[in-house]
Amino acid sequence: xxxxxxxxxxxxxxxxxxxxxxxxxxxxxxxxxxxxxxxxxxxxxxxxxxxxxxxxxxxxxxxxxxxxxxxxxxxxxxxxxxxxxxxxxxxxxxxxxxxxxxxxxxxxxxxxxxxxxxxxxxxxxxx
Numbered sequence: 001x002x003x004x005x006x007x008x009x010x011x012x013x014x015x016x017x018x019x020x021x022x023x024x025x026x027x028x029x030x031x032x033x034x035x036x037x038x039x040x041x042x043x044x045x046x047x048x049x050x051x052x053x054x055x056x057x058x059x060x061x062x063x064x065x066x067x068x069x070x071x072x073x074x075x076x077x078x079x080x081x082x083x084x085x086x087x088x089x090x091x092x093x094x095x096x097x098x099x100x101x102x103x104x105x106x107x108x109x110x111x112x113x114x115x116x117x118x119x120x121x122x123x124x125x126x127x
Contacts, residue, residue, distance in 0.1 A: 055116050057081040064095060064107065067120070075100035079107075087116045096126065 061079040069076050081095035094106040108121040 053087055054083075055081070055085040055087060055111070055118070057083045057085070060095065060109075060118065064097075064109075064120075068097060068107065068123075072099075077102075085111075087111055087114060089113050092121065097123070 060081045064081070065076050065079045068079075076097055077100050078098040079095055080098075082093060085091075085093050089111055092108060092110045094108055097105045097107050099105070104126045105123045106126050107123050110119050110121050111117075112119055
């Protein structure tokens with residue numbers, strides 16, 4: 001390789017124009033979705049009430065829906081998060097997400113701190 005433009009970082013695949021596209025299995029759709037969701041690093045959610053001790057499910061749903069739509073590039077028609085979820089740093093819980101094709105998935109969320117900052121850990125099909 002005499003040309004710097006031809007150099008490829010170790011462990012990376014080189015793309016050649018006209019070459020067959022990478023097989024879908026190289027990075028499956030579910031892996032791309034998981035990466036997109038995991039990259040939604042944090043959702044800031046305000047606790048309900050003064051000195052709130054529970055996550056406000058309506059505010060969480062209103063925050064989670066556009067965040068996931070942006071990550072997935074798909075329309076979400078419904079998000080349902082549990083009420084009464086205590087603000088307990090490190091605790092995990094799920095919200096049910098329904099896409100426009102009526103597929104349902106469970107979004108796994110984690111409460112990061114006492115301010116009820118929440119991270120999306122993943123998304124999986126509901127069985």
